[in-house]
Amino acid sequence: MTKKHVFIIIGVILCICIVATVIYLKVKHDEKEKQKALYYKEQQERITLYLKHNTKEPNTIKTVHFTKFKDRTYGRCRN
Numbered sequence: 598m599t600k601k602h603v604f605i606i607i608g609v610i611l612c613i614c615i616v617a618t619v620i621y622l623k624v625k626h627d628e629k630e631k632q633k634a635l636y637y638k639e640q641q642e643r644i645t646l647y648l649k650h651n652t653k654e655p656n657t658i659k660t661v662h663f664t665k666f667k668d669r670t671y672g673r674c675r676n
């Protein structure tokens with residue numbers, strides 16, 4: 598084998614590794630986003646239930662909707 602063939606083979610293997618890594622990271626990111634969505638859905642239900650039972654006038658709050666999500670260094674923050 599010449600040096601040219603070796604470089605081509607190494608280049609192809611490197612490209613395959615890069616593509617596999619990108620696909621793996623994309624799948625991990627999608628899983629994390631799915632878990633995050635489930636977390637916010639659970640918190641939304643809990644906050645709605647809390648506000649329904651702990652307001653001065655009962656049944657004034659029907660549902661709670663989050664408009665913006667931010668992650669901070671000390672944990673999650675909902676605005």
